[in-house]
Amino acid sequence: MTTRQDCQRQDGEDPLAPLRDLFELPAGLIYLDGNSLGVLPKATASRVQQVINAEWGRDQIRSWNSAGWIDLPARIGNKIARLVGAGDGELVVADSTSANLFKVLSAALDLVRADAPGRRVIVSERHNFPTDLYIAESVARERNLELRLVDVDEIFAQLDDDVAVLMLTHVNYRNGRMLDMAKINRAVHAAGALAVWDLAHSAGAVPVDLKGGGSPEESADFAVGCGYKYLNGGPGAPAFVWAHPRHTARMDVLQLRQPLSGWLGHAVPFEFAPNYRPAPGIARFICGTPPILSLAALECGVDTVLAAEALGGIPAMRAKSLAQTELFIALVDARCRDQGLELRTPRDTRVRGSQVSYSRVDGAFAIMQALIARNVIGDFRAPDVLRFGVTPLYTRFTDVWDAVENLRQVLLDGEWREARFNQRALVT
């Protein structure tokens, strides 16, 4: 059985270990919630101060040009593109994941309608992240389409001639199951539909290859993702949006727009023309003026992930992440046996993201509160899930060991039954 000393040795041998020093991590904190909010990079505070004091305070409006504010959505987008297998100029930062999903679902449906107006179904997974389902519900309602929610294992069987778009999250937020994007894309395209992916729990955490290794069949069609989880962009950081260049090219030909046609997605915004003409390429997915302070912080976060490139990059991160989730599962198997914890994350590492989730018939909320009181931060997801994310940039093997040890103590001592651990707050 792995001991804490084994974990210390693993930390000592970890090629990514130096990256932890890029972050502000309070002493004693075991943070396993980077899949909800990544921790603060050390570079962020001074960069945001620079934006506030020098760019905004000293130069005011002039900084749109002189400090390159106008370029930030594309510049940060190009950096994120490197993490998800997208090309330069194909991805921009904008708005929220939800708003971006509205844009790409609408665009995908318009493209399908141009060829196959009879396809009137959006398929998604029943257990997809709620905001994705809510947005798809609205898009379906506005266009009088059907939103068909299916179990994840039924996806392939559902791809019939009625389907216009399959919308999925690559790594499930609750159980951490990762889907085979290339295989699903191939099936979607064979069925004559388009694939829209939410990378919220993927970007910066697991390998993503949106372009399918150059294969049109295996490439994704549209994608969105989140800036504040594994990209460490800060609370509510702006999100990102990607479209395969074949689709933006076709949108040009067909004169299609996405519906959130704000002025910064216009071909020539500062002409102040009365009619909308979409910018070429992905820039048409920009809507209004972006929040520059939050964008600056996001760039610092993305830079922490890019810093891993010199140390093995995404493959090294993936190897470490899987080693840590394997360790977590093995330690719980061995040390928290018969405590009612049911593993919800796949044991098969090929279909596992960068988290471990357990359900428990009762007490899941209180157990997580008790852990948090011990400075072990994971999160609870209704109705009964304990979720522990590992972030290879800063999670140590000893953190995993200590987290499970705390979990063991909370369970064995019944500590979680104390009343104070069952007080629900607004945000769980």
Add this chain to the structure above:
Amino acid sequence: MTTRQDCQRQDGEDPLAPLRDLFELPAGLIYLDGNSLGVLPKATASRVQQVINAEWGRDQIRSWNSAGWIDLPARIGNKIARLVGAGDGELVVADSTSANLFKVLSAALDLVRADAPGRRVIVSERHNFPTDLYIAESVARERNLELRLVDVDEIFAQLDDDVAVLMLTHVNYRNGRMLDMAKINRAVHAAGALAVWDLAHSAGAVPVDLKGGGSPEESADFAVGCGYKYLNGGPGAPAFVWAHPRHTARMDVLQLRQPLSGWLGHAVPFEFAPNYRPAPGIARFICGTPPILSLAALECGVDTVLAAEALGGIPAMRAKSLAQTELFIALVDARCRDQGLELRTPRDTRVRGSQVSYSRVDGAFAIMQALIARNVIGDFRAPDVLRFGVTPLYTRFTDVWDAVENLRQVLLDGEWREARFNQRALVT
């Protein structure tokens, strides 16, 4: 004729003068572009640092509850509500002005459709801010409605039985003309339509009474506005959205949603329910997770406007703003005569916002560049407009005098004809 000494005396007597000390204003800067980007409040840098270091860095995800991040959209919304005649709990901060306009236009059209499905026209002003027109264009396209653009003086004549929604900007971005909101609302309601207002150039600058003094006929129906102009929220600060409570109540009864139905506008977001159920009231207009750093900066900006309340509030700001635009116009009349400047802003103060605009057949862009090189910051709006905003919180009467003196010199010396002043940048 007013002299610079007269202006100094006016500054000495200005009851709002102490508020200038709330801002970081570099020495020698004459900033007349607060209608594009308000200047930096002194409180902002340390507040954002606190959010970064203490709330995000030290407490991470816990700050959603402990630091009240989850309440920010409503808390800042309530502060902005005080500036626009809205009630507590009626206004939230969210997304961009463009995205919010998409939401409220959609909601207004749904409400009209419920009673009068035959009304299929959105009316707006031909010279409205482009992003408003682009969004209306998309909404009309999605719903197969007509977007009818008319001259501002034709609005009343256009309110026929086909009209569903009239969408206007209260103060025109280019010429600074302010519309009579109560009178227009009354006409819109008499015609059986709804009124949607963009307050981008109004909130924090001129009196706005969304509730029409309690008269349902004279109240607005929906409104959106901008955080980074007169509210001093910083570059790309989040925007705001308001709906009259009679409409959110009716949306509840009719089970209507706005289409950007993201998870934070759900009635119980942390239940992670698979189906969307809108939050009651204005909270349904929230979409995704908001950018907290930019929200914190916005709150500091809004607080600078609220600080005026103790010194006379909006009426005092309005009086100062009009005195300054009057002064600007009188000085240009007297000192820049025969220089080809044509006043585009109304001479009638009752219909003037907080800016002065001139057009010039040639050279407007270069003239503004020459002024900016002299540290007098206004802006150029295509094709031929020089725009000077006054911000009663920090603009001095001597600033107005000095700005016009610089303008006079740039014009008389032909300084603007230098080649360096005609180099266009991305952002004009």
